[in-house]
Amino acid sequence: MNNPQSADLPPTIAGLGELKLHSHGGYATIYRATQGRVGREVAVKIENRTIEDELEQRRFIREAHAAGRMSSHRHVVDLFDAGVTDDNRPFLVMELCAESYADRMKVGVLDQVEVRELGVKIAGALADAHKLGVLHRDVKPANILISVFGEPALADFGLSILVEMRDPTVNLEILTPAYAPPEMFDRAEPAPAADVYSLCATLYALLRGAPPRWRDDHYLGLSALLELFTEAIPDLAGVSPQLTELLRQGMSNDPLDRPTAAELAGRLAALELTSEIPGQRGAPSLDRRSDAADEVTAPAPRRWSLARLFGLDD
Template sequence: MNRRLPSTPPTLPGFVFVRALGSGGFADVFCYEQDMPRRVVAVKVLLAELVNDEVRRMFRAEADLMAQLSSHPSILTVYQAGVAADGRPYLVMEYCSSTLAERYRSAPLPISEVLAIGVRISSAVEAAHRQGVLHRDIKPSNILTTAYGHPVLGDFGIAASVVEGEHGAAGVSIPWSAPEVLADDRASVASEVWSLGATVYSLLAGRSPFEVPGGANGSAALIARIEKARLNPTGRADVPERLEQVLARAMSRRPAERQASALELLRDLQAVEEELGLSQTPGDLEVQEWASAPLADPVDPVDRTRLAPAAEPGEAGGRRAESRGARRWVSDGPADASIGVPAPPSRRRLGWGVAAALAMLVGVIAAGAGFWLALGSDDPIPVVADLRADVDGTIVTFAWDDPGIDEREAFLVRVEGQDTPARRETALDVPARAGERLCATVRVTRDGRSGAPSAERCVEVEESGG
């Protein structure tokens, strides 16, 4: 099938068009040179035939979310957004000269590099999920390389999300999509864990997970194999068995059997790094994470970018203990935050260090609490108080009254422990199976902070489906 030609690049004040970079089902990407500050940028422009007032409104809401997410070191930076004179919304983004899609099929990537990429991109996806945002299209071609060689995740499906009411799953990338996404376009945290696993697999194997070298690899053939989810090993002799197991779990046919989050997959990849004797790649998380984490031996109190060890299987996670008992760390600081950390102190010095750290932490928390009280006491985040649930056949509709949200705010609906994308509508339809019990809560998010959740509402779908 021939790809369409890019649309005409818009005239943007302060920018000079250089060349077209690519085209997709919902948008085109162009290279521009910005006048001030002078730099080369990538500009993503929605197609004119998709634009209406509702699309513009939703595009602005998602552009705001992208701007918040792009502060993450492994997410493509968004500089600004706007609407061109011809009415097409656009995003101005960091320019990256290459993607991993240009590398992984031409030559095998070193395992150490693949693991580092997997950890960093998993941390980016985890950060998005904590903001209630699903990427929807995780794959090698959406992992770009900055001028300094760092992998960053781009294309958060803004165009796909704002027009999905009309076009459904038109933007689905079949080779890296979970079975449930291909079956009924049900994206979730679990489906994104699948796509992360499929992406890491591809970087190792030089092909997508269910692609058969020399065989039939059209859409129908791939979908049939993905629905069965019978994953073969990567075929590389240097890939350890533990990594094969991590990827097989991420691409389990049943979502409940996969890692519960991108963060859990990140920790599994870090454990493989440790098993191989590699330096663990830090996974960047929100700064608030370490402030609430306990200081636990043997953490060096000088290195406060480290969280306490991930709960070992058999503890809070309820899984069987691993024989190696590996400690898996997640860093919320810069990549070089652990450089120059002194040797572990004696127990006496450790005790004084912990006491000092706790004292400092109490002071920081107290100051921060006072700041937020002073800043936000007159403008509390609204709380949903009237969540309802109705059943129509096998469709459960959760609905609620608007408590008075403004243009900065949106609703986050959590169904069965998983957040759906942020929305401003006051209802959500959830497909269910006969005999299934669904529970949900709703909370309001504003500028990356969430208010208190509503009371949980549960409903059962009758066995007859009526």
């Protein structure tokens, strides 16, 4: 893949009206557009990098076809179209959603009952995807959107494969593991257990206000980053120990020790939780980074780094 490139003018995509910039992140740009024949507003997510190789382009299209099998699910963002632009950038045409759970994290932590209900819905969506042989590969707060009907919906099934196809050069200047499992360091074959880890890390982050093991020290070497996986994941004030323990199991370093997505959904649903007293918990005073760049904010593009590898900068 080539380096990120910016175009002076948005691309033209058949069937869509003029693309209007919505947000720009380090690895993709979001446009709003209207499908002319049905008058429907949509989001168009276009990779900033190009795929020149025809085999990789076909691989992306195959993945998009698989993702399309999930797009009718209540808790998956509808995928209307996919393709490659004239300048070889992959794109998805999707349901337009205004907010993500990364945005919600900026406001503060979420109530444990809300997090439990979110987990049941997204774990259910992942379980159905896994039955169809479809993996997400990039579950994180920025990829769980809120539909116009107020329901959580998992986005980016089609573009998630591009995470594997990007430049693997690692820049050790930044960050700690966030939403990716430890096996990602070993370039392990993607598996359903990785999606479970990422979802549990996401739910924990929504309860904590920052990803698991997140700290203010941003300048760790590779060995120190790997050592973070040996650290315990602590309890959270105002959060049920049973919920926290279930999320810990989902973030086990051994993929075989994690529940399946279906098991996670069932065990979350079985938890008896009460809503917290308003004001009992607040967001921690951490130097947090948003991972919602592609959906909402517009930071300057960044290089591939451990931040991207662990979902903290895209």
